[in-house]
Amino acid sequence: MNTLRRTLLLGAAVSLAGCAALKTLSIEVRSFGQMPAGKTTYAFERLPSQQQPLSRAAEWEALAAPALAKAGLKPAPAGSPPDLIVALGARVSATALSPWDDPLWYRWNAPLYHWRFGMPPHSHPMFIERRYEREVGVLLRDRATGQALWEARASNDGATQGGDGMIAALFEAALADYPKANPQPHEVRVTLP
Structure with missing residues (x-):
């Protein structure tokens, strides 16, 4: 019985780890600027x-x-001026890809399929793949001077639009470097809730 219990617990742990891996996103981030200390609202x-x-x-x-x-920032209390002004941007764009965009398009057996069934290569939707590019941007400006202090962009792509959870994860990745900046494209891993 003790061995069975351990086996079940191990199986559950492996399943949970597999689920977490499916919810972990790899997001490319770049951030720029220099954030002065003391600006928190x-x-x-x-x-x-x-x-x-x-x-x-x-x-x-x-x-x-x-x-x-x-990232340690909080909304300014009602009636008091904020230290920072935050501007946000987000976009999701779709791109239709054809297997002929890939120089190794034969790996899908596209010619064999079409020759066998007598269909022109461009007429079957099974060979069209849609990719979604998702990106967010965050800009922090000094309220008093209007000067841009810190900026970040985060992006990734996939087979779906991703929804609100994806946009929230992109914002989390964009602010992962804050208050430092790292202008080189680098990967940030975020786990979806």
Whole structure:
């Protein structure tokens, strides 16, 4: 019985580790600037395009707030001026890829499939793959002077749009270097909740 119990516990641990690995994202990050000490409060700024009725700016702010808190920043109390102004950006763009974009397209047996069934190579949707590029940007400016102090971009790509959890993870990765900067593209690993 004791051996069976250990085996079940080991199996559960392996399953949980496998699930965690599936939820861990590899995100490319670059950050720039130099952050002076003592600036800890912020307020969001929205560009004119982010003030339009269909803008997702309020959603981005809600998704970025936990990452800002993890970086040691907090919203300015009501009625008091913030130290920093935070501008956010996010985009998800789709790219349709064809197997012929790859010089080794024969690995999908595309010609064999089409010759066998008499279909022109470009007519079957099974050979079109859609990739999504996801990116966020964070800009911190000094409220008093308007000077840009620190900037970061985080991006990754995949087979799905990713949803709000993905955008939140990108904001977390973008702020992982804060308050330091690392302009070289580098990988940050983030685990989705």
